[in-house]
Amino acid sequence: MSDPTSTAVTAGQHLALDQLRQIAGSRHQGVFLTHVDTAPANAPTGCIEARISVGCAGLPRAENGLRLRSEEPVTLYIPRDFPFEIPWVYTRHRRFAGAPHVVWARYPCLYRSTATEWDPADGMYGFITRLLDWFRAAAAGELDAPGEPLHPPHAVGDYADGLLVVRRNAPVAEDDEPWLGAALLHRVSDSRSDVVGWLPFEEPWPATLAELRATARLPDEAAVFLAPAVITAEHLTSEYPATAKALIKALAPATSPRACSSA
Structure with a gap:
């Protein structure tokens, strides 16, 4: 276990670790603290990492x-x-992909609305209780129980990223193989681009910008560019990753070696 006494660790993070140790020390619901990293390479900025093990052997499971x-x-x-900002939960596997309230295949979502359901006074005790409730509901098939509000699909974004308008229907992945190619984009303004076509890798592409504009039926002065595109039939959930590395990692299980070699 790494030393959690680094000066980079805040008072709030020290509090979270102390509470986690107390929970693990009391064997509360079979929760064990297995690892602490105060400078994890892949964590969100400023976060520390704590790995725990949750005992689920006795949970009743529905079909x-x-x-x-x-x-x-x-x-x-x-x-x-x-505790004024809520922790993230992450799994290092994809076994929960496609289940309700699992974001981007690896992030169980414990709260429908943290603004109304998260109480800082509960600290890590309340958070772990909520995590245990999530596992109980997952085993019982009740993550979206009848009568409860549904968790809508969502994606974290920023208006500064601009607007993307899709004007041509996307290709379809067939025979369990992903579609690989490029999206043809028309830059309408500094804050908006339109998808005006799709170019598969296996077909010849326009050799010049003029040919590219002609393919998209755009005027000569139009600003056009290409963006790599992967369309897969695998369920990836609606949450888009924050980095290119995370996107590649999420797409890797859905992309066959043959498809990768053709790219």
Whole structure:
């Protein structure tokens, strides 16, 4: 276990680690603290990492429930402003992909609305209780129980990123193979681009900008460019990753070696 006494660790993060140790020390619901990293390479900025193991052997499982292992490893990313800012839950596997309230295949979503459901006074005790409730509901097939509000698809974005308007229907992945190619984009303004065509890798591409504009039926002065595109039939959930590395990691299981070599 790494030393959590680094000066980069805030008072709130020290509080979270102390509470986690107390929970693990009391064997609360089979929760064990297995690792602490105060400078994790892949964590959100400013977060520290705590890995825990949650005992799930005794949870009743319904036919439509998630298949859980006797112990489920979970990574918690604890932000600098804990408990006023809520931690993230991350799994290092994709076994929960496609289940309700699992964002981008690896992030179980414990709260429909942190603004109304997260109480800083509960600290890590309340957070772990909520995590245990999530596992119980997952095993019982009740993550979206009848009568409860549904969690809508969503993606974290920023208006500064601009607007993308899709004006041509996307290709379809067939025979369990992803579609690989490029999206043809028309830059309408500094804050907006339109998808006006799709170019598969296996077909000849326009050799010049003039040919590219002609393919998209755009005027001579139009600003055009290409963006790599992967379309897969695999369920990736609606949450878009924040980095190119995370995107490649998420797409890798859905992209066959043959498809990769053709790219």
